[in-house]
Amino acid sequence: MTEESASLNFIEQIIADDLEAGLSKDKLRFRFPPEPNGYLHIGHAASICLNFGLGEKYNAPVNLRFDDTNPAKEEQEYVDAIKKDIQWLGFKWAEECYSSDYFQQLYDWAIQLIKEGKAYVDGQSADAMAEQKGTPTTSGVPGPFRDTTVQENLDLFERMKAGEFEQGSYVLRAKIDLSSPNMLMRDPILYRVVKKSHHRTGNDWCIYPMYDWTHGESDYIEQISHSLCTLEFKMHRELYDWFLDQIIDPTKLRPIQREFARRNLSYTVMSKRKLLELVQSKTVSGWDDPRMPTISGLRRRGYTPESIRNFSDLSGISKRDSVTDVSLLEYCIREDLNKTATRVMAVLDPVKLIITNYPEGKIEILSAENNPEDPNSGTHEVPFSRELFIEREDFKEEAGSKFFRLTLGNEVRLKSAYIIKGESVIKDDAGNITEIHCTADLDSRSGSGTEASTRKVKGTLHWVSIQHAIKAEVREYDRLFLDEAPDSHEDKNFMDFVNPDSLKVIKEAYLEPFLQLATLDDKFQFQRLGYFTLDRDSTSDQMVFNKTVGLRDSWAKQKPAPTPQNNQPAKQQNQGGAQPQGQRSAINEIQKIAKKYTNLSGDKLAAARADILKLAEDVNYEELEPLFGTAAKKVGTRIGVMIALGVLLNKGQERNSEIDSFIKIGLEDENEQLVEEAKKVDNKL
RNA sequence: UGGUCCAUGGUGUAACUGGCAACACGUCUGAUUUUGGUUCAGAAGAGUCCAGGUUCGAGCCCUGGUGGACCAACCA
Numbered sequence A: 001m002t003e004e005s006a007s008l009n010f011i012e013q014i015i016a017d018d019l020e021a022g023l024s025k026d027k028l029r030f031r032f033p034p035e036p037n038g039y040l041h042i043g044h045a046a047s048i049c050l051n052f053g054l055g056e057k058y059n060a061p062v063n064l065r066f067d068d069t070n071p072a073k074e075e076q077e078y079v080d081a082i083k084k085d086i087q088w089l090g091f092k093w094a095e096e097c098y099s100s101d102y103f104q105q106l107y108d109w110a111i112q113l114i115k116e117g118k119a120y121v122d123g124q125s126a127d128a129m130a131e132q133k134g135t136p137t138t139s140g141v142p143g144p145f146r147d148t149t150v151q152e153n154l155d156l157f158e159r160m161k162a163g164e165f166e167q168g169s170y171v172l173r174a175k176i177d178l179s180s181p182n183m184l185m186r187d188p189i190l191y192r193v194v195k196k197s198h199h200r201t202g203n204d205w206c207i208y209p210m211y212d213w214t215h216g217e218s219d220y221i222e223q224i225s226h227s228l229c230t231l232e233f234k235m236h237r238e239l240y241d242w243f244l245d246q247i248i249d250p251t252k253l254r255p256i257q258r259e260f261a262r263r264n265l266s267y268t269v270m271s272k273r274k275l276l277e278l279v280q281s282k283t284v285s286g287w288d289d290p291r292m293p294t295i296s297g298l299r300r301r302g303y304t305p306e307s308i309r310n311f312s313d314l315s316g317i318s319k320r321d322s323v324t325d326v327s328l329l330e331y332c333i334r335e336d337l338n339k340t341a342t343r344v345m346a347v348l349d350p351v352k353l354i355i356t357n358y359p360e361g362k363i364e365i366l367s368a369e370n371n372p373e374d375p376n377s378g379t380h381e382v383p384f385s386r387e388l389f390i391e392r393e394d395f396k397e398e399a400g401s402k403f404f405r406l407t408l409g410n411e412v413r414l415k416s417a418y419i420i421k422g423e424s425v426i427k428d429d430a431g432n433i434t435e436i437h438c439t440a441d442l443d444s445r446s447g448s449g450t451e452a453s454t455r456k457v458k459g460t461l462h463w464v465s466i467q468h469a470i471k472a473e474v475r476e477y478d479r480l481f482l483d484e485a486p487d488s489h490e491d492k493n494f495m496d497f498v499n500p501d502s503l504k505v506i507k508e509a510y511l512e513p514f515l516q517l518a519t520l521d522d523k524f525q526f527q528r529l530g531y532f533t534l535d536r537d538s539t540s541d542q543m544v545f546n547k548t549v550g551l552r553d554s555w556a557k558q559k560p561a562p563t564p565q566n567n568q569p570a571k572q573q574n575q576g577g578a579q580p581q582g583q584r585s586a587i588n589e590i591q592k593i594a595k596k597y598t599n600l601s602g603d604k605l606a607a608a609r610a611d612i613l614k615l616a617e618d619v620n621y622e623e624l625e626p627l628f629g630t631a632a633k634k635v636g637t638r639i640g641v642m643i644a645l646g647v648l649l650n651k652g653q654e655r656n657s658e659i660d661s662f663i664k665i666g667l668e669d670e671n672e673q674l675v676e677e678a679k680k681v682d683n684k685l
Numbered sequence B: 001u002g003g004u005c006c007a008u009g010g011u012g013u014a015a016c017u018g019g020c021a022a023c024a025c026g027u028c029u030g031a032u033u034u035u036g037g038u039u040c041a042g043a044a045g046a047g048u049c050c051a052g053g054u055u056c057g058a059g060c061c062c063u064g065g066u067g068g069a070c071c072a073a074c075c076a
Helices: A010-020 A042-058 A076-089 A099-115 A126-133 A150-161 A211-222 A236-247 A272-280 A295-301 A305-315 A326-340 A513-517 A586-595 A602-616 A621-629 A635-650 A657-667 A672-683
Strands: A030-032 A062-066 A096-098 A119-122 A171-174 A189-193 A207-209 A226-230 A256-260 A342-344 A350-355 A364-369 A379-384 A387-391 A411-414 A419-427 A433-441 A459-461 A463-465 A470-477 A503-511 A523-526 A530-534 A543-550
Touching: A010 A042, A010 A226, A010 A256, A030 A042, A030 A226, A042 A062, A042 A076, A042 A226, A042 A295, A042 A305, A062 A076, A062 A099, A062 A211, A076 A295, A076 A305, A096 A099, A099 A119, A099 A150, A099 A171, A099 A189, A099 A207, A099 A211, A099 A236, A119 A150, A150 A189, A189 A211, A211 A226, A211 A236, A236 A256, A295 A543, A305 A326, A326 A523, A326 A530, A326 A543, A342 A364, A350 A503, A379 A463, A379 A513, A470 A513, A503 A543, A586 A602, A586 A635, A602 A635, A621 A635, A621 A657, A635 A657, A635 A672, A657 A672
Parallel strands: A030 A062, A062 A096, A226 A256, A342 A523, A350 A433, A411 A459, A470 A543
Antiparallel strands: A119 A171, A171 A189, A189 A207, A350 A387, A364 A379, A387 A463, A411 A419, A419 A433, A470 A503, A523 A530, A530 A543
């Protein structure tokens, strides 16, 4: 890893500034704080890589902290899975912490707040409290419990803790500001009653602290210098700071919270709730279904830790909502696997190929390169015989010159073996090809050193010897959703976009026998097909392979209608830019062209002018007039407007004083082009 | 409607205290190739949401718009 100091992301910039301002480098400390209520996904990977990456960069400790303050949702299973995923990604945490470790401290601080009159027990219903909180535009009103005495509050809180009250009956609230524009400051809840066993503290507690009360204080306890979280917590910062203010010892480090945008991936969903829904509805087989964007799903799919870390690096960190295209993720895994995956041959959709001039019963053991990218990777043996399987797609009786594969009368090479020529086919009654007969150039065996062995033929096919092949199941995956951003549609549920064909199971694929030795972590490239890995569903008599990702396929692009219609550009309306790209209005288009008008010359200039003339047909005066006021220095725009104005006048637009003065200013401008256009327009009348 | 944040090629990010917009993916050529993979060489594609302003000079600063995200859970 070459550490580039050239450009820092904004978080690194903040840290650099803090260091500059006097923060000692050995005070730096970070944390990754998941709630153990689900599995980690690729979005978390961004946060993990950010925090642990910072730790590596500054040689600072990074804690793993389970934010386990809600026993209703959290489970040990998730704790274990999260730890496994982080380790798998290759990161080591300094300390394994739990918010629940701080329950007593948090409780003591709460008592302190009550004593200082900054917190009170509220016995209103949730609805009543919401009501009383007001709305963003109207301020809240004090509830009946707000001015209870300290003594009474102490007593009530004690009884809450003792389990005297039912769930939902009483809460502890901070007394802050009921008219704050930030709703979170309108007396937020610190504690609620939850009568549920906690995965770590069991039944020790029946009151549990809320996120806001817990998070900042936990950061403080652990002396985290930079508490990084996603954008939706931005509003919480004010409260985070308020809580810290109440308990902080000024001689100790004060954590700061900073927010970055969460990472979204196209064609999938990323919230735990939605992933859970996919699992519970059995749309997928589980959290680690290879189609899931979870770390465990990606792992099972065949992704490597390196590829995911690299993906995080390439994606970057910023404060804007965005959707990263899956193609970047796919690039990352291909790049990694290309260098490391062992090359093998497998036929997924077999058709029988008989080499008629090859002796029956003869078997040759050929040698195949393990990885052409790695000269030290060696070779492995692959048996060859008279009867082979090749991919059905790799043969056509006749085809155009762009088809580099086997046809009748054409030669191709069988990878690592012989050059063959298609001779004839045998079909069944329905007309399906059942056998392809061919002849081999028996001098052309790969690596034999003969002249024929180095002959160039256009195509190379993968194959497998029928009598030696092992049968296996292969699972191919497509994107889980048909829409680029399935959860960005207000009117539709994300489940409506589930791709019904995201899983394709091939029950009988044929693999070269070398694959018998495959183990769970091995990565293979099935040559010409893609990268595959053994699935944990494999048994001793049935291997199961997952397709991680296909090879880049520039041939598929040439085919007429290769994929169904799932690559329709389903442009969504929410992201980024102001105007939807496809449907710029004519006037906007003109402005765009005109902007660089003065930089153009010759043909380009003429073309630009013609474009403007054409676009102007669709512009009405109301759209154009505001542009008369365009700044004098923006000559291009004014020229464009002038040209468009000419068109409008031609179409019968009445001249008025606005138009007159616009033309007059144009005539007097120092830019010749503008003067020219102004003259043309002026002379039209 | 109140508040906060954001806005740079198709996508994701850069551009240090203002100096004629860079990188990666994707796309398209061509070469090499016993994987239509890889590798190599090259190309197209934005004038930085809009409009004013400050400045010799603005993606960076100011003003006003527009668009989007987030906030009113006893979730985190």
